[in-house]
Amino acid sequence: MRLIAHRGFAATAPENTLQAVTEAAEVADGVEVDVRRCGSGELVVIHDETVDRVTDASGPVSSFTRTDLDALDVLDTGEGVPTLAAVLEAVPAHIGITLDLKESGIAADAVALLSETRQQVTLSSRSREVLAACRDAAPELPRAYITDGSDESGTDAVEVAIDLDCAFLHPSLDVATERVVAEAHRAGMSVNAWTVDTPADAETLAERGVDGVIADRPVSLPESRQ
Template identity: 55%
Template sequence: MDLIAHRGFAAEAPENTVAAVERAGALADAVEVDVRRCGSGELVVAHDATVDRVTDATGRVSEFSLAELRALDVLGTGEGIPPLSAVLDAVPDGVRVNLELKESGVAADAVAAADAADVDVFVSAFDPDVLRAVADADPGTPTAYLCTLRDDAPVATAAGLGCEALHPSFPLCLVTRIVGRAHDAGLDVNAWTVQRRSVAGLLDVCGVDGVIADASVLR
């Protein structure tokens, strides 16, 4: 099973920061980060639509300039909210990057940033239209469809989008036959978000190809 560092192992480092990615890159097979557009137009790495949870500031990411976001303090660590370019530059050679696109209108720029950094990426999203935009920007960029128990026919959706992988919430792997169905459709399965070694073990038995995890100790 591959180990994919969720937000750069969010339980062990300030999530979605350069420091987290540098650390996780030495420990994981791939690093997952979240991508949005900030108020000055650049792509930045942030999970939430607002900065409220991870900094002492308030407001939407889209209302801050890149300079303002970099000056914020993520979870009291001194790390700022970084541009995507800085995060891609921090990834060690040989480590894949999972770019989760959190909004529409960023696909083409995200793919271009990965190409410029010469980093091996795959792109995931909950929104099928976002994944279609990735395919339009670069048909060669691998994609993964994110799904939960609420989704109808996720395997068919992923296959129809031409995805390389399906990224289901981990309970979906444990209580349904989605792993086998996905494999039959030629899709890899990476389950999220795993926080306990016991759950990782159960997912291994289920045959998942990777776990998107908050901690490196799950290996």
């Protein structure tokens, strides 16, 4: 079972920072980060549409330049909001990285930043439009459809992922039922479930047959699935 660090293990580190992803890469099989475009056009790593929750400033990410974002203080780390380029450089090439694309219109630019030496990249999104753009920009890169069941049932999500030629389904903990996992597997997809906080959650998901957990902390995985 894969262990993927959600935002660089957001429960134990300052999420989506260089510190978080660097530390997470020491223990996880993969790192997941969120990607948006800032006001000066660069792709940056931050979850929310605004900087309010994680910095000492306020306002939409799209209203800040890269220089502005670099000068902010993310979660009292003294670090600014990193660029995607900086995060890709910080995570060792042998560690998987999942890019959760939070906006439309950024897929091609994200792909353009990927080094030829980086072999394990997955492009993920809740948006069908974004995933379709990922397929157009880089059909060779695996895609993951993220779902929490708010827009469709788990089984419907499998159909959406199939239609988008996804290699992965990323369902929430509650959506990742045995039935959904089995249907995804029959379609040739791997399943990484989120967000996992405890070894008990990981054990439950292992029993349901999931292939990986996207976790907020470095949880212990069931021995039978390590």
